[in-house]
Amino acid sequence: PAAAEPATAVTPDLAALERECRECRRCGLAEGRQTVVVSRGDPAARLMVIGEGPGAQEDASGRPFVGRAGQLLDQMLASVGLDSERDAYVCNVVKCRPPDNRRPTPQEIAACAPWLAAQIAAVDPPVVLLAGATALEGVLGIKGGISRLRGRWHPWQGRWVMPVFHPSYLLRNPSREKGSPKWLTWQDLQEVRRRLE
Template sequence: MDQDATATLLAALRCQADWGADEPMEPTPAPLRDRVPPGAARWLAGPAPVAPPAPALVARPAPATPAAGFAPAPAAAASLAADAGSLEALRAAIAGFDGSGLRDTATNMVFCDGNPDAGLMLIGEAPGADEDREGRPFVGQSGRLLDRMLASVGLHRANDFYVTNILPWRPPGNRTPTDAEIALFLPFVLRHIALVRPRQLLLLGGTAAKALLRGREGIMRLRGRWHEITVEGLGPVPVLPTLHPAYLLRSPAAKREGWADLVMLRRRLDGQG
């Protein structure tokens, strides 16, 4: 093995150790091992965009019984979600739901974007300022990175995936959603999944992963492997948690892990994993 290859492997090992890896990553599949597509090279190796200073986050309150998961959502939200027989009906149900004060502080409801028939559904955390203005998910800086990431493995928003968030309304100041807010909107999210009927779910970031996997593990332990959830009216769905693109903007070194997750996704879509 030449010195350049050895240095590359040592750098990869150091990166995994720095981010708390406790088991070796699966080798990259042969079709993607020998070269990095041009799209991937731009978002993996290029300089990270300069993000504006993040607003102060409001800490999410700890639940009284962490091992028990989220408390049941109010009956009104669960009933409205169950009665929605189509995506348009679900959109209308969420727009008319008055059980959350988030609607009063947001500009627009953010429901979805992309192709609902693609078979791949992405779920993020909540709208940001750009999404709140436009009424579409992932249209700001992190959304542009997300599009470049997925394009690097041949996936494009118009045809190949469908994207939404756990919360349809922007939390004030872009703060992290509380457990109560997540529990309130979770019936709508699960109904959304049941109506779209995806063959795979890609969960963007720790909030989405913890909400749907009902666990307390951090995203660095959840990512890198497939999980499964059961959705009423649909059945079991394969789920791959990965790092949120906003996190990758703040921590460019973690793009290595993001790329590994996309390789796993591409393999599953191609029937190889």
């Protein structure tokens, strides 16, 4: 698993590594980006939320999960009593926007992995929420199976890791009926909330 490798290339000091990350040119995504989208939220939080990569609004603002998907994520976290700025450190598997919001390639994920590994090491969260299949792959190294693996705790590096559906997927599947992806995700987030208690 890419992010499971200890980060030797970057310093464990979060502020320094975030500064360094903003200068990154380790892959081709550096060409098309406006900003390097490193993080938002509280590095002292016990919850880390990891998404796929920046979209247009994230690329423009430099902040992860601020577009429609991010707003839904915030709402859903709020519905279980979690504030994404105060109770979480939020970041992505890749820090630069892929063209046309395509999924990052395995090479781009690998190039960015030392940054993510360093963020995880520096923030040291006991609980990690993986939003979507790319985060599941980028952190746990598991390809596919988000429908099967979501909602279950995965012990990893002394942390509790919970994969959930990506909020973009929930935007396309807005039903809240019992058993729907959104309903399931709400159950998952309640479970996360309980784990943080």
